[in-house]
Amino acid sequence: MAQTKYKRVVLKISGESLSGKSSYGIDIPTLTKIANQIKQVAQMGVGIAIVIGGGNIWRGAKAAEAGIDRVTADYAGMLATVINALTLQDVLERLGVSTRTQSAIGIEQVAEPYIRRRAIRHLEKGRVVIFAGGTGNPYMTTDTAAALRAIEIEAESLLMTKNNVDGVYDADPLKNKNAKKFDRLTHLEALNLRLQVMDTTALSLCLENNLPIIVFDLQAPRSIERAIKGEPIGTLVTSTS
Secondary structure, X not given: OOOOOOOEEEEXXXXXXXXXXXXXXXXXXXXXXXXXXXXXXXXXXOEEEEEEXXXXXXXXXXXXXXXXXXXXXXXXXXXXHHHHHHHHHHHHHHOOOOEEEEEOOOOOOOOEEOOHHHHHHHHHOOOEEEEEOOOOOOOOOHHXXXXXXXXXXXXXXXXXXXXXXXXXXXXXXXXXXXXXXXXXXXXXXXXXXXXXXXXXXXXXHHHHOOOOEEEEEOOOOOHHHHHHHOOOOOEEEEOOX
């Protein structure tokens, strides 16, 4: 095993990061670049599980604003995450990475059901595990799913990737050039300052379970590897300052 700070992590990937320069769908060259990063980390002996969003295909909250029943809209969003997960699984396996997809909603024809002990066993055998379907419940984001799964499988860190944003700022850096970046802060500070790390339910889960979060730009070179090695990258959110 290569020298790494973390031996088991959950990687949260937003659906939007899969669409490349487009505003919708899956860009295979972009997905392949992400998959190559995941492959490199897996070859280092790190147990890596992935929670993937579905915003590149469907956003339940926006659909609800347009008049779609919120519960129906959220379930449709869960199905979008399954599409993304299966596509990522296919790309990873074509790169020679043994991968399993587990879904929080029943869809046995294409994915295993989420079973905690089975997921841990896959990781112990060196397989990459992709968690699809969010938590399986409406009104819950994939951020919450990522925090929950990380705690359940006893991951040592939650890697929260952003798209072209290299950490946590006190304002949107894409809109405010004077936004200040945080190199390190606590879960409680992030909650009190209402920073856009993740949704408050997910952040509270991480706080209560002392789960460190690393927020960084997925598009940066070797970003996942650098986070795994504990190199200074993005913003580190921990229980203590």
